[in-house]
Amino acid sequence: MLIKKAADILSSEITPKSLYLNRRKFLAGTALAGAAVVAAGVGLRELASPSEVAEANAKIDGVQKSPFSTTETITPYKDVTNYNNYYEFSTDKYGPADLAKNFKTLPWTVTIDGHVKKKQVLDVDTIIKMAAPEERIYRHRCVEGWSIVVPWVGFSLNELIKRADPLPKAKFVEFTTLFDVRQMPGQRSSVLQWPYTEGLRMDEAMHPLALLCFGMYGEVLPNQDGAPLRMVIPWKYGFKSIKGIVRIRFVDSQPLNTWNISAPSEYGFYSNVNPSVDHPRWSQASERRLGEFRKRPTLMFNGYDQVASLYSGMDLKKNF
Amino acid sequence: MVKWFKPLVFLACLGPLARLGWKAYAGLLGANPIEVITHSTGDWILIFLLITLAITPLRKLTGQLWLIRYRRMFGLFAFFYACLHFTTYIWLDKFFNMHEIWADVLKRRFITVGFTGFVLLIPLALTSTQGWIRRLGGKRWQLLHRLIYLSAIAGVIHYWWLVKADVSKPAQYAFVLSLLLGYRVVAWLLRRNKERKAASAMIPRTPVAEA
Numbered sequence: 001m002l003i004k005k006a007a008d009i010l011s012s013e014i015t016p017k018s019l020y021l022n023r024r025k026f027l028a029g030t031a032l033a034g035a036a037v038v039a040a041g042v043g044l045r046e047l048a049s050p051s052e053v054a055e056a057n058a059k060i061d062g063v064q065k066s067p068f069s070t071t072e073t074i075t076p077y078k079d080v081t082n083y084n085n086y087y088e089f090s091t092d093k094y095g096p097a098d099l100a101k102n103f104k105t106l107p108w109t110v111t112i113d114g115h116v117k118k119k120q121v122l123d124v125d126t127i128i129k130m131a132a133p134e135e136r137i138y139r140h141r142c143v144e145g146w147s148i149v150v151p152w153v154g155f156s157l158n159e160l161i162k163r164a165d166p167l168p169k170a171k172f173v174e175f176t177t178l179f180d181v182r183q184m185p186g187q188r189s190s191v192l193q194w195p196y197t198e199g200l201r202m203d204e205a206m207h208p209l210a211l212l213c214f215g216m217y218g219e220v221l222p223n224q225d226g227a228p229l230r231m232v233i234p235w236k237y238g239f240k241s242i243k244g245i246v247r248i249r250f251v252d253s254q255p256l257n258t259w260n261i262s263a264p265s266e267y268g269f270y271s272n273v274n275p276s277v278d279h280p281r282w283s284q285a286s287e288r289r290l291g292e293f294r295k296r297p298t299l300m301f302n303g304y305d306q307v308a309s310l311y312s313g314m315d316l317k318k319n320f
Numbered sequence: 321m322v323k324w325f326k327p328l329v330f331l332a333c334l335g336p337l338a339r340l341g342w343k344a345y346a347g348l349l350g351a352n353p354i355e356v357i358t359h360s361t362g363d364w365i366l367i368f369l370l371i372t373l374a375i376t377p378l379r380k381l382t383g384q385l386w387l388i389r390y391r392r393m394f395g396l397f398a399f400f401y402a403c404l405h406f407t408t409y410i411w412l413d414k415f416f417n418m419h420e421i422w423a424d425v426l427k428r429r430f431i432t433v434g435f436t437g438f439v440l441l442i443p444l445a446l447t448s449t450q451g452w453i454r455r456l457g458g459k460r461w462q463l464l465h466r467l468i469y470l471s472a473i474a475g476v477i478h479y480w481w482l483v484k485a486d487v488s489k490p491a492q493y494a495f496v497l498s499l500l501l502g503y504r505v506v507a508w509l510l511r512r513n514k515e516r517k518a519a520s521a522m523i524p525r526t527p528v529a530e531a
Contacts, residue, residue, distance in 0.1 A: 056432075067353070079350075080351075082350065083352060084348060087485070087486075091485070091486035091488075093351075094350060130339060144484070146352055148353075187490075189486075191485050191486045191488075192485060208487035218424075262485055263484075264364035280481065281428055281429070281430055281481065282428060283420075283424070287389055288352070288354065290351050291351075294415065295413075295415070
C-alpha cells in the first residue's frame with residue numbers, strides 16, 4: 001500500500017492562510033514586533049510558538065448563530081477537551097488530550113471521490129471556506145450512556161455535498177479518518193480495524209442538522225476533539241460523528257462502519273439515539289449529562305425530532 | 321514479624337479509598353467522577369482477590385508461613401471494595417430504583433455475573449472469623465471458602481463483558497488469575513499422584529507364580 005511517504009519539505013512548510021492571518025493578528029496585537037520581522041518572513045514560527053497551542057486556540061471569525069442551537073447549559077470546555085473517545089490515540093478517555101498534543105493538522109487534505117462529477121483533493125482550508133461558519137449548540141450522546149452539550153462551529157455537510165455534485169447513483173456517503181501510526185499511537189493496537197470509517201445515507205447526509213465541523217467554543221477544534229475536520233450528527237450516537245476526516249467518498253451501497261465491523265450485534269449502521277432500543281449489554285433509556293449528579297431520560301433521536309421523517313416506515317429495532 | 325506491620329498493611333489497604341476521597345474533595349475525578357469511582361473500586365476488588373489468592377502459592381513456594389495471617393484481611397478488603405462498588409451502582413447509577421436494578425441483574429449478563437461474584441463473597445466474609453472456622457470445622461470451612469475461586473472468575477468475566485472493545489485490562493487480570501488457579505490444579509494433581517503412589521506402595525506385592 002502506498003499511503004504516504006514522508007514529505008521532504010513541500011506543503012508542510014507553506015504557511016496556510018488562516019494561520020498566516022492569525023499570526024498577522026498576533027503581530028498587530030503586539031505591534032512592537034515590527035515590520036522587520038514580517039518582512040524577514042522567518043522567525044514567524046518562533047514568534048507565534050508554541051505554535052500548536054496558539055493554533056488550537058485560534059478564534060474563528062464571523063461565526064453566526066444558528067436556530068438549531070439548544071439553550072441547555074453548555075458542558076465546560078475542560079470536560080469536552082479531556083474526556084474523549086478517540087481510539088486512534090488511546091482507549092483511555094483521558095489519554096487523547098495529551099497524546100494528540102503534537103498531532104499535525106496542517107497540511108491536511110481531504111479526498112472527495114467515488115460517484116461525483118469531479119473527483120478532487122482539497123486542502124482543508126478550502127473546505128472550511130466553502131460556507132459561512134455557524135455555531136451549533138448540540139446535545140451529544142455517547143453510546144456508553146453519557147452526554148454533553150457542545151457549541152460546535154461548522155456548516156451543514158450538504159454545503160459540501162452540493163459543491164461536490166454527486167452522481168445520481170451515489171446513495172451513501174462514506175467518511176474515513178487519517179491512518180498514520182506514527183502520529184496516532186492507538187492505531188498500533190488492533191482494538192478496532194483501521195482506518196476508522198463511518199457512513200450516512202444520502203438523505204441523512206443532506207439533512208441540515210448533519211454538521212461538517214472544524215471548531216468548537218468559538219475556536220479551532222482541539223486535536224483530541226477531531227481536528228481539523230469532523231462530522232457531528234447530533235441525533236446519532238457519538239461514534240457516528242467521525243473525527244480527523246481525510247476522505248469523503250460517495251458510494252452506491254451502504255458502507256461499513258468501524259464499530260459495526262467490531263461488534264455487529266451491538267452497533268448498527270444507523271445508530272440513532274433511541275431510548276427504547278437497548279444496547280445488548282446496557283440500557284439506553286437514560287444518560288448521565290457530564291456535570292450532573294442524577295441521570296436524565298434519553299430522548300428519541302436525542303431530541304432532534306425533525307429527523308424522524310427520514311426513518312418513517314423503518315423498523316428501528318431492526319435497523320438499530 | 322514486627323508487631324506494627326499488620327496495622328501498617330491495613331492502612332495501606334485503605335489507601336485506594338483515601339486516594340479516591342482526596343481526589344473527590346479536590347475535584348480531581350475528571351469529567352465523569354461517578355465512572356471513575358465505579359471503575360476504581362472495581363479494579364481494587366480484583367486486585368485484592370488476586371492478592372488473597374496469591375497467599376497460599378507464595379507461602380508454599382517461599383516457605384514464608386507468616387503470610388497466612390494476612391489472607392483474611394486481604395479477603396475482607398476485597399469484600400469491602402466490593403461493597404463500595406455495589407453501593408456506587410445501586411446508589412449513584414440506579415438511585416435505588418429496585419425495579420431497574422432487578423431488570424439489570426436478570427437481563428444484562430455482565431451485571432448478572434458481577435452480581436453473582438459479589439453475592440458469593442458474602443458468606444465468605446460472614447464466616448471469616450475464628451468462631452466460624454471452629455463451628456464449621458476446618459474441612460467444611462475450607463470447602464466453603466473455595467467459593468472465592470468462582471467469585472474471582474465471575475469478577476474477571478464481569479470486567480471482560482463490560483468493555484467495549486479493548487479487553488487488554490481484563491485480560492491482564494485473567495492471566496494472573498489463571499496462574500493462581502493453575503498453581504492449585506497442578507498442586508492438586510501432584511498431591512493425588514503422590515497419594516496414589518503411597519497407596520500402591522502399601523499394597524503387598526503378590527508373589528509371582530508361586531507354583
